[in-house]
Amino acid sequence: MPYTHHRSESAPFNDGTGATLRQITQHGSIHHHPFFFVDAWDAAMSFLLLISHRTGSPQIFIEPAPGADLVQLTEEPALAEWSVIPSRDGDWIYFVAGQEGKRVSPRDGRVEVLAHFDSREMREAGMVGAAMGTTALSACGRYWAVPVKSGAVSRFWLVDTETQSAEVFLEAPTIGHPQFCPDDDNLILYAGPMTDRVWVTDRQGNARRIFERAHEMQWITHEVWRPGHRTVLFVDWPNGFGEIDPESGEVRMLTDFPVWHGAPDATGAHLIFDTNFPDRGLHLLSLDGSAPPTPLHRPEASSQGAHWADPFPYNNGPVKVHAPQHTHPHPRFSPDGRKVVFTSDRSGTAQIYELDVKSEKVGHPMRD
Incomplete structure (x- = not known):
């Protein structure tokens, strides 16, 4: 239980706009x-x-207030850095370390073990998709869904954070990027194989495909729930960005702009997204289709992953790619919709930035 303070590194950043x-x-x-x-x-x-690697391995940190000292919460030798997810009430931060599912209190650094997963593999090999080991937490904070690679299958574990019990509720060839619907604690979005991506399941393991590719070169990726709508937003790379109704199966395209990673605000009204090949910077998009995307800022991240520049590469199965995720901006709105957090390695190492999207100056054209 380190709960170690590190001097604040917060400082204004001038991007020239x-x-x-x-x-x-x-x-x-x-x-x-x-x-x-x-x-x-x-x-x-x-x-x-x-997440910071400053102690020699990835560990969970928090900034309790803008400009406050950074507080180190964990000292885990095998923390899965992309598994980390906070509860909405702020009481716990959940994560996987080794073969265990744990949570840490941001108030005092107390760590609890919630589950032991019976797999040596834990995650698929690689840097993308299911290999990242992301996990999902229900809006109420009671249910934590953790995909675990185990031999030829992926097992979807459901941890009840109140009773501290855990069980496997679904097995599938691949389970990646799980996300609880923000409007339904019994509905989970997950990514299947790259050629058959978009699936949902309930907590009982009743899984169903909600989207099927139109042709073998269509690249569907980066799915995310749209809050308040019970619909799924998705990237059709690099041709645009669309929306799926899981109940009716209706699909509609929202823009032909090449969205890369897009995340909606808490109301489902706006989308913040990054870009690549070419990198045009961060943009803001109204999801009602009333206006074209507005440029906000150029993170100047290296955004590694040369495969994004080529046609869909996964038709014959997994391929090895070099795409370290900390080199991608991955913008995300704050709960109040006033700020965006993103990552950039413009300085030579990956650092975290915060952009005020309510500033009256945001939206002016970016300088080339």
Whole structure:
């Protein structure tokens, strides 16, 4: 239980456009926030959650208030850095370490073990998709869904955080990027194989496909729930961004702009997204289709992953790619919709930044 304070590294950042930006970390090691579809704050914004490698391995840190000292919460030798997810009430931060599912209190660093997973593999090999090991937490905070690779299958574990019990409720060839519906604690989105991506299941394991590719070169990726709508937003790379109704099966395209990682705000009205090949920076999009995307900021991240520049590469099965996730911006709204957190390795190491999206100067054209 380290609960160690590190001196604040917060400082204003000037990108030359007049946007209000803050650099949160500056230590010369890898930093990132959880992921583009995972909250980086609790609902009350009593802390900002981040991962730092400054102690020699990835560990969970929080910034209790803007500009406050950074607080180290964990000292785990085998923390799965993309598994980290906070509860909305701010009481716990959940994570996988080794073969165990754990949670840590942001108030005092107390760690509890909730589950033991019976797998040596835990995650698929690689850097993308199911290999990242992301997990899902229900809006009520009671149910934590954890995919675990075990031999030829992936097992979907459901941890009841109240009774501290755990069981496997679904087995499938691949289970990646799980997300509880923000409007239904009994509905979970997950990614199947790259050629058959978009699935939902209930907590009883009744899984069903909600989207099927139109042709073998269609690249569907980066699915995320749209809050308040019970629909799924998705990227049709690099042709645009669409929306799926899981109940009716209706699919509609929202824009032909090449969205890369897109995350909606808590109301489901707006989308923040990054871009790649070419990198046009962070953009804001109204999901009602009333206006084209508005450019906000150029993170100048290296956004590694050369395969994104080529046609869909996965038709013959998994391929090895070099795409370290901390080099991607992965922008995410704050719960109040006033800020966006993102990662950039523009300085040579991945650091965390915060952009004020309510600034009156945001939206001016970015300089080339």
